[in-house]
Amino acid sequence: MDGTLVDTEGLWWRTTEEIAADLGHRLTAVDAAEVVGRAVEDTAAHLVTVAGRGAPEAVAAALTSAFFARVEAGAPLRPGARELLSALARDGVPFALVSxxxxxxxDSVVGGALAHVPFRFTLSADDTPRTKPHPDPYRAAAERLGVRPQDCVAVEDSPDGAASAEAAGCAVLVVPSLLGVPGSPRRTFLPTLEGVDAQVLRRCLEGPVTA
Known part of the structure; x- marks a missing residue:
C-alpha cells in the first residue's frame, strides 16, 4: 500500500522526522532502512535506540497518530495504480492488500484514496503475529485467497516488502519508491505501475521481465 499504490512513503518519512526531532535526533539517510517499509514498532524501537531516550510504546503511538492525521488529509495514488487495480477487477483476477x-x-487509505477498489480483503500489521519483512503476511494472504504463494505476484516498493513476499514464496514485482531494492531471480523491476496489467503480472510468475 504505502509507496506502492498510494504515495504515503513521503508522509511517513516526514512524520518520522518530526518524532525523531522531538527526541533530539535528526533523521538522515542512515536511518532509512529502519524507517521505510518497516512496521511502526520497528521504527519506534530504532528511534528510541538512536536518540537514547523515550519509551518504544509511546513513540509508536505518536508515530501512528501523526501519520494517521497526514493520511486522513489526503494520500494521492501512485502513477498507474488506479489503472492496474481496475484492470485486475475487470479481468476477474482476485487481489488483496497486504500492508x-x-x-x-x-482503513483510512482504503476508505479514502482506495475507496471502491474491490479488494478481496486487507491485511494490516495487526493481523499476523509478525509483519514484513517476515513472510507471515503474504502466507496469510495466499491462504485466504485459497492459492499457493508460488502462484501469487506481490507488488512491492521496499526492501522489507520484497523480502517478505519472496520469503513467503511469491514472485515479486518491484516498483521502488524511496529506497533501492536488491535484485533476485524472483524479482521483476519496473520504474512505474503505468502499463502494468494482468498479463504483465502473469509474466512475473515465469521469471523477471523487463520494461
Whole structure:
C-alpha cells in the first residue's frame, strides 16, 4: 500500500522526522532502512535506540497518530495504480492488500484514496503475529485467497516488502519508491505501475521481465 499504490512513503518519512526531532535526533539517510517499509514498532524501537531516550510504546503511538492525521488529509495514488487495480477487477483476477501499516491507517487509505477498489480483503500489521519483512503476511494472504504463494505476484516498493513476499514464496514485482531494492531471480523491476496489467503480472510468475 504505502509507496506502492498510494504515495504515503513521503508522509511517513516526514512524520518520522518530526518524532525523531522531538527526541533530539535528526533523521538522515542512515536511518532509512529502519524507517521505510518497516512496521511502526520497528521504527519506534530504532528511534528510541538512536536518540537514547523515550519509551518504544509511546513513540509508536505518536508515530501512528501523526501519520494517521497526514493520511486522513489526503494520500494521492501512485502513477498507474488506479489503472492496474481496475484492470485486475475487470479481468476477474482476485487481489488483496497486504500492508505493514497499522489497521487504523489501512482503513483510512482504503476508505479514502482506495475507496471502491474491490479488494478481496486487507491485511494490516495487526493481523499476523509478525509483519514484513517476515513472510507471515503474504502466507496469510495466499491462504485466504485459497492459492499457493508460488502462484501469487506481490507488488512491492521496499526492501522489507520484497523480502517478505519472496520469503513467503511469491514472485515479486518491484516498483521502488524511496529506497533501492536488491535484485533476485524472483524479482521483476519496473520504474512505474503505468502499463502494468494482468498479463504483465502473469509474466512475473515465469521469471523477471523487463520494461
Amino acid at each position: 505493514a501499516s497499522p489497521r487504523i491507517v489501512v
